[in-house]
Amino acid sequence: MTHVSGRARRVGDDINTDYIVSSARKRETIDAQILKRYLLESVDPGFAESVRPGDLLVAGRNFGCGSAMEVAATTIVAAGIPAVLAKSFARSFYRNAINNGLLPIECDTTGIDDGDAITVSLEDTGIVVANARTGKREARPPLSGIAGDILAAGGLVPYLRREGRFRATPHAPR
């Protein structure tokens, strides 16, 4: 079993990939180590400055909608954020997250405030999201199947280096 613990950084519903990092910034570079300076600038100009490695991004519905641009996922990873918790994800962002080893967790984020200490426990039987402030715990099904395999490998690059091709296993999400 592994844990991911961190400080919640709260954002709202329908955070599109242009809000995560704008297409105009991407003209200059696709280097996520540079793009992370502009992370979520359209939503909160002070966000990039205040984010700390280990923080968890906590969102409402439909996180990562809009463009399928993958810098949205790699920029979050570059900022040191290991997981994104949201009520739901746009499918293109969800895939990009898994492919880059960023953990996307679908859960009820309603009661999570900015700054809450959140622990995500990854067990074979499921995922548990716990909020230290409210004491609330939510159990979610495990990330199984091919998406779980890719995430467990650390992303699509290590997965394909090892497997050479996609191997379908049942019950993958989305």
Next chain:
Amino acid sequence: MPPRTIAEQILSAKSGSAARAGDVVVCDVDLVLGTDASAPMAIAYFAQMGGTRVHDPSRVVFALDHYTPSSESDKTAGFHAQVREFARAQGVRVHEVGEGISHTIAVERGYVRPGQLVIGADSHTVTCGALNAFAVGVGSSDLAAAMLTGQLWLRVPQTIRVVLDGARQADVAAKDIALAMVAALGTDGADYHALEIGGPATNQFTLDDRLVLSNLAVEAGAKAALWEADEVLREGLRARGIEEIAPVVADRGARYVRELVLDLSSLTPRVALPHSPGNVVPIDIAPDTPIHMVFLGTCTGGRVADYHEAVAVLERGGGRIADGVQLVVTPASREIERRLAADGTLDKLARMGAVVTTPGCGACCGTSGVIPGDGMNVMSTANRNFKARMGNATASIYLASPAACAAAALTGRITDPRSVRGS
């Protein structure tokens, strides 16, 4: 075998299995599309994956469409060079700067056919679903994996059936219907789902109209937006030199998770207010708002019929653009630009004062073309009006039909195109 949706049938055929909604399948990909905005990152992933040769170069197409031309930033010329070099080494076809938007070209050149699985590292690849194909947008890593292996894993989506019913009113554009569809579904209403679009009113939609509805479907989160094949599609494909097609028809009794009926008889022109494509109201009750820039272009509203529609309204209203309004015209492809040049449309627009820019994505996502100034309001035929989408976070973007954009150009305000009458 139990009855299946169009999506289930295509993904069954491509995976060689009896695929049902919820199953995970590994599919052979028929067409892989990349752009100058997504391919450079895919090329890097490809190398990291240990890739040396593209599995089947004949199935891969790149289009340099986002940075057109590259002068906006010296870095973008570097992206173009990277894509050209990889393509040359691998034998992959590149559509150069100015040839047009990847999925617009894919339809024009007859790369897409019914029953195919098309993936593109551009979210609006869903547009190709109008051709009875399963077309889905992905990121750069999936693009790299598909180039390397010829395959992609997909979860077979559940399908929402969109039923077009009733007689379409005059002066209601496909864009109006598409915006109404997004609003009815909600911006996350089709997340993880495929749309299957059909119904008794299907024959009232030209192929161009269908492309608009499939294009906007991703603004409701749809994974794919498949139209049934019919005579309209056959005609459209014949015009592209494609005679033989194998249409995919949904089985009677196929399971749909939801049915959304769009009653066209009561549907009127729409506008999406800032900053969401789901923030849709009938245009006749939109707040009175000044417009400073009008953008006619993109993979949603940059086709020949769109400009004809816009010019008809402009001419009906006297052909004079309001003071203080900048009209920007960016055809979605060079083929469209040439047809507009040949029939005099571009000349008419230029005489009215339009700025005509290089075909491609243009100003839509702030990557090339005209960037709106501080506090400006833009009326656009595009598909996204997120804050900062066009490169300026203080600008506000309104999405509407080409006719409504033309009406705004005439008056300098949000205007119901039905109110523009000849003198």
